[in-house]
Amino acid sequence: MQQRYNFAFFDEASKREIRRAVLKGVCIPGYQVPFASREMPIGRGWGTGGLQITLSLIGRDDVLKVIDQGADDSVNAVNIKKLVCDTTDVDVTDDTARATLIQSRHRIPEQPLTSKQILVLQVPTPEPLRTFEPSEAATRVLHAEADYTGAWLELFDQIVAYDTTVTGADHPVVVNGRYVMAPSPIPRFDNLKLDQAENLTLFGAGREKKIYAVPPHTSVRPLDFEDYPFVRERFEGVRCALCGAEGVFFDELEDEATGEVRYQCNDTAFCAARRAQQRAHGVAPDDAAPEGAPDVVPSTASDAASDGSAPDAEPGEAPGEREVR
Amino acid sequence: MAEELTAPAVACEEDAPQLSVRDLSLRFGRGCPACQGAASELAGNVCPACGTVHAVRAVSLEVYPGEIVGIVGESGSGKSSLMRCVYFDEQATGGDVRALPFDGGARNLLELSPQRKRAVRNQVFGMVYQNPHLGLRMGFSSLSNIAEAMIASGERNVGAMRARGEGLLERVSIPLARATCPPRVFSGGMQQRVQIAKALSANPPILLLDEVTTGLDLSVQAAVLDLILDIRRSFNVSMLVVSHDLGVIRMLADRTLVMLSGRVVEQGLTDQILEDPQHPYTQKLVSSLL
Numbered sequence: 001m002q003q004r005y006n007f008a009f010f011d012e013a014s015k016r017e018i019r020r021a022v023l024k025g026v027c028i029p030g031y032q033v034p035f036a037s038r039e040m041p042i043g044r045g046w047g048t049g050g051l052q053i054t055l056s057l058i059g060r061d062d063v064l065k066v067i068d069q070g071a072d073d074s075v076n077a078v079n080i081k082k083l084v085c086d087t088t089d090v091d092v093t094d095d096t097a098r099a100t101l102i103q104s105r106h107r108i109p110e111q112p113l114t115s116k117q118i119l120v121l122q123v124p125t126p127e128p129l130r131t132f133e134p135s136e137a138a139t140r141v142l143h144a145e146a147d148y149t150g151a152w153l154e155l156f157d158q159i160v161a162y163d164t165t166v167t168g169a170d171h172p173v174v175v176n177g178r179y180v181m182a183p184s185p186i187p188r189f190d191n192l193k194l195d196q197a198e199n200l201t202l203f204g205a206g207r208e209k210k211i212y213a214v215p216p217h218t219s220v221r222p223l224d225f226e227d228y229p230f231v232r233e234r235f236e237g238v239r240c241a242l243c244g245a246e247g248v249f250f251d252e253l254e255d256e257a258t259g260e261v262r263y264q265c266n267d268t269a270f271c272a273a274r275r276a277q278q279r280a281h282g283v284a285p286d287d288a289a290p291e292g293a294p295d296v297v298p299s300t301a302s303d304a305a306s307d308g309s310a311p312d313a314e315p316g317e318a319p320g321e322r323e324v325r
Numbered sequence: 326m327a328e329e330l331t332a333p334a335v336a337c338e339e340d341a342p343q344l345s346v347r348d349l350s351l352r353f354g355r356g357c358p359a360c361q362g363a364a365s366e367l368a369g370n371v372c373p374a375c376g377t378v379h380a381v382r383a384v385s386l387e388v389y390p391g392e393i394v395g396i397v398g399e400s401g402s403g404k405s406s407l408m409r410c411v412y413f414d415e416q417a418t419g420g421d422v423r424a425l426p427f428d429g430g431a432r433n434l435l436e437l438s439p440q441r442k443r444a445v446r447n448q449v450f451g452m453v454y455q456n457p458h459l460g461l462r463m464g465f466s467s468l469s470n471i472a473e474a475m476i477a478s479g480e481r482n483v484g485a486m487r488a489r490g491e492g493l494l495e496r497v498s499i500p501l502a503r504a505t506c507p508p509r510v511f512s513g514g515m516q517q518r519v520q521i522a523k524a525l526s527a528n529p530p531i532l533l534l535d536e537v538t539t540g541l542d543l544s545v546q547a548a549v550l551d552l553i554l555d556i557r558r559s560f561n562v563s564m565l566v567v568s569h570d571l572g573v574i575r576m577l578a579d580r581t582l583v584m585l586s587g588r589v590v591e592q593g594l595t596d597q598i599l600e601d602p603q604h605p606y607t608q609k610l611v612s613s614l615l
Contacts, residue, residue, distance in 0.1 A: 048489050132462075149477040153462075156476060157469040159483050160505050226482045 008055040009087040011103045011276035014038055018056035018211070024204055025213035030175025031143070032126050037209040041083065046106060048206030050122035051080055054103045057118065058084065063091045070107040070249070070266035077105075094269045106169065108190040110248045110270040115216055123184040123205040126212065128172040148180045151223055159228055171230070174221045175214055183220075194220040209221045240265045243274035252255035341425055342387035343563040344411075344531050349420030351381040351587075370403065370586040380406040382419070382587040385390050388531065391561045395578025395595060397610065398570060403587040404567045405455075409564050411565070412510075413442045416581050426530040447477045451524030451562075454538035457516035460523065463509040467494060467519050470508065474527040493522040497552060514545035521552060525560070532556075532564040539574055550576055563612050571610065577598060583607045 008015065021035035040048040047068075058064065064084055068077040072094040080103065082090050093099050097110045103120040113119055129139045132150030142150065151172045158166045166173070169185035173194065183191055184203055194201060194214050201214040214220060224230035239246050241253075241262040248270065250263040265271035354377030360367060370379045381403045388394045396404045410417040413434075423430040427449045434445055446452075461470050471490040472480075480486055494504050497518040508516045517537060524532060534553065538546040550573065556562060566577050572582055572599040575595060582592040583604065591604040602608045 061517055141439075145443065145479070147440075147443060152476045152481075153465065153473055156472050156483060156486070157465045159467045160468045160487070223602060227484050 015056040021211040030179030030181040032210040044207040047122040049204030053204040065102045067104040071268045074160045110267040119201045121184040126205040126210040128182040344388040347421040348383045353378040388563045393564045395574040395581040398584035402584040427529045451529035451532045468503045473525045497522045534566045
């Protein structure tokens with residue numbers, strides 16, 4: 001550790017102030033708590049909100065995992081990990097199950113999180129009504145009066161234009177039946193993972209100076225219309241080219257020379273763990289049973305042992321339908 | 326013309342007023358003993374002692390079912406401020422506004438909570454502003470603009486809202502091919518017609534029209550006025566119409582109030598006001614029309 005810094009970069013008063021905002025956010029699920037966003041050694045818009053929450057919460061026993069767009073080893077994730085390590089000396093891992101604190105941008109890990117874990121999401125635009133109403137003073141009044149016409153109107157406008165909602169990510173959700181919240185730019189695929197989750201999810205927007213939270217076992221419902229229900233991204237009949245996984249969120253990769261399209265798990269740690277397990281069992285990816293993500297928890301030794309005897313996936317069932325809760 | 330004027334204000338008298346406004350006031354400034362009384366003399370609408378601006382001074386009016394009430398006056402006379410107070414765009418300093426369709430006229434709308442005021446705006450009133458930019462969301466499609474009030478009152482069925490929106494756009498002669506266009510790309514007259522369709526979306530019993538035809542060319546003006554009369558006939562909507570154009574008032578209004586410096590100086594049947602004006606200001610207004 002570089003001793004020039006206090007533990008976890010911030011002075012204790014700063015950490016306390018950020019934790020106070022986090023606590024208020026937990027008490028009022030989905031409510032955006034304003035906080036005094038600190039200057040950070042990385043630029044605003046590069047995850048400073050999430051980083052401030054991580055630094056204010058992290059303790060010596062924590063194990064940190066940082067993901068950017070599903071990958072543990074992309075530049076932004078690596079740099080954030082380096083900063084936290086340099087100032088705390090905590091353990092870093094790619095293994096979702098081992099981590100106690102997970103900072104992420106754009107994704108919630110495929111492997112369901114537990115009550116022992118905290119997920120911190122980096123948020124660029126915390127205000128779901130911002131495009132509808134540019135004034136912060138006005139949106140605060142709208143939140144206070146629970147007038148969410150604007151959020152619905154935006155979805156309606158998309159349906160009028162394209163006959164479907166086109167929220168690729170950041171599809172607005174109602175938290176605990178009260179506040180409409182931007183779930184940070186996670187794909188629609190991950191929205192339902194927030195509903196009644198075991199873990200605490202914290203959202204930090206450094207540039208916009210807001211912190212909000214979804215506590216464990218809280219209802220999170222995506223906004224939708226009676227005749228246009230919420231749908232997740234569909235990956236029917238798609239398997240990961242590397243590990244053979246189905247029913248997870250995929251990256252589409254196109255070979256520019258041949259025009260061939262392949263799919264790969266977006267969650268690299270999930271994919272790598274599955275491949276390690278397949279190597280250990282001597283199974284080629286093509287022979288792997290088409291198991292859906294929630295059924296396979298590939299990371300720990302006990303799971304690996306049970307995995308071989310748990311081909312309980314029903315082959316006739318489409319993975320897309322199976323996961324909608 | 327004859328048809329509009331035969332709209333029987335007398336028959337309506339038997340019904341209770343849809344909208345009644347009592348002693349509505351709007352002032353900017355603290356006020357002082359010299360200008361507090363309703364009868365106090367001001368320089369125009371400004372108190373010479375303390376400089377307080379009295380934009381609307383104790384105005385009372387009633388709008389009966391299916392009736393169109395006009396308010397005329399020069400610019401700065403307080404007619405638009407009055408309208409904005411009724412629609413809660415402006416916080417009135419004092420007064421009492423009751424709407425029969427909301428709660429049977431039991432409560433003063435000005436004292437409702439912000440949520441209830443919003444419900445009144447969405448369900449009881451339809452507002453058409455002089456400037457379509459105030460009444461429309463220029464970046465959203467015309468259909469979305471019309472759906473807004475329906476969404477606000479809890480409608481969650483896209484098909485139903487689309488059908489209603491298309492019906493209304495047809496009603497105001499906007500071709501359905503343009504229904505998904507944002508009003509930003511429309512001409513002024515089309516924007517005004519979309520605004521009228523939006524105001525009608527939640528079937529409001531009371532329409533508030535603020536200088537709807539000002540700034541439109543004559544043929545479009547005529548079309549918009551025809552549309553308004555047509556709407557009154559088919560939906561039996563009550564309307565409060567603000568205009569500085571006596572021609573518009575003559576064509577639309579059953580009864581007319583003349584405002585000057587925040588006060589109503591004369592009121593009566595529109596014919597009567599135009600043919601036999603009593604107040605010097607009204608006389609000047611009418612003579613400058615002819």
